[in-house]
Amino acid sequence: MSTLKAVRGTRDLLPPETALWNRIEATARSVFARYNFGEIRTPIFEDTGLFARGVGEETDIVSKEMYTWEDRARAQSEKTQSLTLRPENTAGVVRAYIEHKLGETGQLQKLYYIGPQFRRERPQKGRYRQFSQIGAEVIGPPSAGSESPLRDAEVLEMLATLLDELGITGWTLHINSVGSAADRARYNEALRAVLVSVAPRMCIDCQRRAVTNPLRVLDCKVAEDQPIIDTLPRIADSLDEDSKTHFAAVIAALDAAGVPYSRNSRLVRGLDYYTRTTFEFTHGGLGAQNALLGGGRYDGLSEAIGGPKAPGIGFAMGEDRLVLTLQALEAATPEKVDAFIAPLGESMNPAALALARELRRAGLTVELGEGSFRLKKSFEAADKTARRIVILGEDELQSGILTVKDFATGTQTKVPRGELAAVLTK
Ligand code: ATP
Ligand code: MG
Numbered sequence: 001m002s003t004l005k006a007v008r009g010t011r012d013l014l015p016p017e018t019a020l021w022n023r024i025e026a027t028a029r030s031v032f033a034r035y036n037f038g039e040i041r042t043p044i045f046e047d048t049g050l051f052a053r054g055v056g057e058e059t060d061i062v063s064k065e066m067y068t069w070e071d072r073a074r075a076q077s078e079k080t081q082s083l084t085l086r087p088e089n090t091a092g093v094v095r096a097y098i099e100h101k102l103g104e105t106g107q108l109q110k111l112y113y114i115g116p117q118f119r120r121e122r123p124q125k126g127r128y129r130q131f132s133q134i135g136a137e138v139i140g141p142p143s144a145g146s147e148s149p150l151r152d153a154e155v156l157e158m159l160a161t162l163l164d165e166l167g168i169t170g171w172t173l174h175i176n177s178v179g180s181a182a183d184r185a186r187y188n189e190a191l192r193a194v195l196v197s198v199a200p201r202m203c204i205d206c207q208r209r210a211v212t213n214p215l216r217v218l219d220c221k222v223a224e225d226q227p228i229i230d231t232l233p234r235i236a237d238s239l240d241e242d243s244k245t246h247f248a249a250v251i252a253a254l255d256a257a258g259v260p261y262s263r264n265s266r267l268v269r270g271l272d273y274y275t276r277t278t279f280e281f282t283h284g285g286l287g288a289q290n291a292l293l294g295g296g297r298y299d300g301l302s303e304a305i306g307g308p309k310a311p312g313i314g315f316a317m318g319e320d321r322l323v324l325t326l327q328a329l330e331a332a333t334p335e336k337v338d339a340f341i342a343p344l345g346e347s348m349n350p351a352a353l354a355l356a357r358e359l360r361r362a363g364l365t366v367e368l369g370e371g372s373f374r375l376k377k378s379f380e381a382a383d384k385t386a387r388r389i390v391i392l393g394e395d396e397l398q399s400g401i402l403t404v405k406d407f408a409t410g411t412q413t414k415v416p417r418g419e420l421a422a423v424l425t426k
Helices: 017-034 048-056 060-065 090-099 149-166 181-201 204-212 214-219 223-230 241-257 319-330 346-361 375-385 394-399 417-425
Strands: 045-047 068-071 081-085 109-118 130-139 171-177 275-283 291-297 312-318 339-343 366-368 388-392 401-406 412-416
Touching: 017 109, 017 130, 017 149, 017 319, 045 048, 045 090, 048 060, 048 081, 048 090, 090 109, 090 130, 090 312, 130 149, 130 319, 149 171, 149 241, 149 275, 149 291, 149 312, 171 241, 181 204, 181 214, 204 214, 214 223, 241 275, 275 312, 291 319, 312 319, 339 346, 339 375, 346 366, 346 388, 346 394, 346 417, 366 375, 375 388, 388 394, 388 417, 394 401, 401 417, 412 417
Parallel strands: 339 366, 339 388
Antiparallel strands: 045 081, 068 081, 109 130, 130 312, 171 275, 275 291, 291 312, 388 401, 401 412
């Protein structure tokens, strides 16, 4: 029988790497809490129509990357329904906002999520078919100030703080405005007009986009197309006064807060529902998949999926890419535990468990050895996992004085049991 393996594009996350995942999530939760965001958890699968309408039929996600199936009815009362594993979480959050009438509170909703997303893409470093996103949305009725450029700037400032607290140095914030829905439509027409003559010299995807969704040509990553893209009209020239004023206010607030950014008039993002501010944070350490996160404003999304007017702004960070970036920055220094307890002989095992319990309850991270091991084997195991070894034999148990060896300094000391936790905490 052939052995079964994790499906292409999915992977198991194992210790010690999972510790890094947990640290990233804990830092994100702590930062989100300080900005008064609350957590939302939406289902992993939704009605396919949510993504068709909320992400956009013309996007790569909906046109070719979704895991969709016909879910057959189990009872007369049920209908066969087309379901999809969520490829992103914003549509689900906005659906929940509408379903639970959160707009009727009159308050801004500040919601964050952490969880798996699914896209049938070509797997490569930093690109998987199951991946995890950490994201947040600020959404509410216009009367709650949801359209204010201050919300955009606050979200961007929060992201800068989060990346700094994660220890991710060297990021770049790219920012642009794609204007209102009307601005976008006008720009799309301007692009379409120019693309008629140049698109035939571009890649096959761009030839299709030139007809279906010209804006997305700017997203093209094909090297040969870049010189052509550079000659295309700029969206900044299609913005109306309101959109220009809004963008200028976002920039002014970022300047006041001291958040560095780079204006990039080609940044349009893949999803159809974005309006006005769009942004991406990149990191040089990631190679081809260099986007750590992307986001922007989506003032028309709620209405596109049948809800009330509810402007919003949000982002999604690729957690897998945060992990890769941190691993590269931190260059594999394995975390060692505080102490390894080595019982001398099997008869010392119960006493060793009692000592480990004492230390663990005092907050220390302790690895418990095995009394049947020879002392040499215990030392080797301890050196791999712990910063110190504590030896527990009959003499130590009787006298209450333990022998502690510190691997970093090579020193060996005698420590009374009552002081052990304090010594190991240092
Ligand atoms: P990309 O240009 O890298 O395909 P995208 O525009 O499709 O990104 P979004 O849909 O905005 O990305 O998702 C936000 C973030 O989620 C990305 O910046 C990236 O960090 C992460 N991400 C997206 N797709 C994947 C994937 N298949 N595997 C891992 N991370 C991903
Ligand atoms: Mg993509």
